Amino acid sequence: MTRPGSTRAAFFEGQIAHFIALTVLLLALCAATWLPGFRSGAFLGLGAACWAGLAVANAFAHQVYVWVCWRLELHGQRLSAALGGAAFRTYKIGFAILILLRPVLAFTLGWANRGTLPIDPAPGVIIGLILVGLSAYLGFCVHRYFGIERAFGADHFDAYYRALPLVREGIFAWTPNAMYVFGFLILWAPAFLFQSVAALCVAGFSHAYIWVHYYCTEKPDMRQIYG
Numbered sequence: 409m410t411r412p413g414s415t416r417a418a419f420f421e422g423q424i425a426h427f428i429a430l431t432v433l434l435l436a437l438c439a440a441t442w443l444p445g446f447r448s449g450a451f452l453g454l455g456a457a458c459w460a461g462l463a464v465a466n467a468f469a470h471q472v473y474v475w476v477c478w479r480l481e482l483h484g485q486r487l488s489a490a491l492g493g494a495a496f497r498t499y500k501i502g503f504a505i506l507i508l509l510r511p512v513l514a515f516t517l518g519w520a521n522r523g524t525l526p527i528d529p530a531p532g533v534i535i536g537l538i539l540v541g542l543s544a545y546l547g548f549c550v551h552r553y554f555g556i557e558r559a560f561g562a563d564h565f566d567a568y569y570r571a572l573p574l575v576r577e578g579i580f581a582w583t584p585n586a587m588y589v590f591g592f593l594i595l596w597a598p599a600f601l602f603q604s605v606a607a608l609c610v611a612g613f614s615h616a617y618i619w620v621h622y623y624c625t626e627k628p629d630m631r632q633i634y635g
Contacts, residue, residue, distance in 0.1 A: 422624035445524030518598025536601035549578035
């Protein structure tokens with residue numbers, strides 16, 4: 409999709425703000441590493457701080473990967489030019505790996521750092537299960553009403569998806585940004601299920617950082633695609 413004004417400036421639109429916000433969030437998370445219990449515990453020979461670092465690195469890789477792929481396709485169809493009909497499928501594979509690693513690393517961190525958050529285990533488990541339930545309901549609604557392809561960002565690749573109406577059913581009736589509001593609740597769950605201070609801090613970072621992606625990458629792209 410070649411569009412007027414598809415320039416280098418358009419490719420980088422919002423990314424100065426992205427990296428400024430990322431720097432602020434990383435500094436806040438670095439300060440949080442000195443909280444009592446943050447560095448306690450280990451799993452598979454790696455300490456909690458290492459698992460936290462892996463979770464943060466994966467979040468960064470995921471969101472930069474999406475930005476680069478979306479903008480390459482949006483401004484000149486460069487992925488399609490290079491990969492042909494396999495462009496979206498290839499992008500989806502990378503996206504799926506990176507997005508699935510986020511809860512895996514969150515739960516691994518929570519387990520490694522378990523017992524460090526000073527809350528009673530019983531209400532912690534209840535809160536954790538509620539968060540998992542809300543995320544699961546979002547997953548159902550994405551599958552039932554929104555479509556997995558659209559959730560991956562198919563409207564950057566295929567004009568068919570740009571003509572589809574907005575979804576206002578299921579969890580999307582609660583808020584149009586349901587994937588950002590509820591999807592990342594799964595990353596908070598390990599902090600309560602395992603009572604982990606490190607998992608709580610990294611979840612806060614990850615959920616704030618996905619909103620950076622929304623305002624700095626997705627929202628400008630939606631203006632470009634939908635006007």
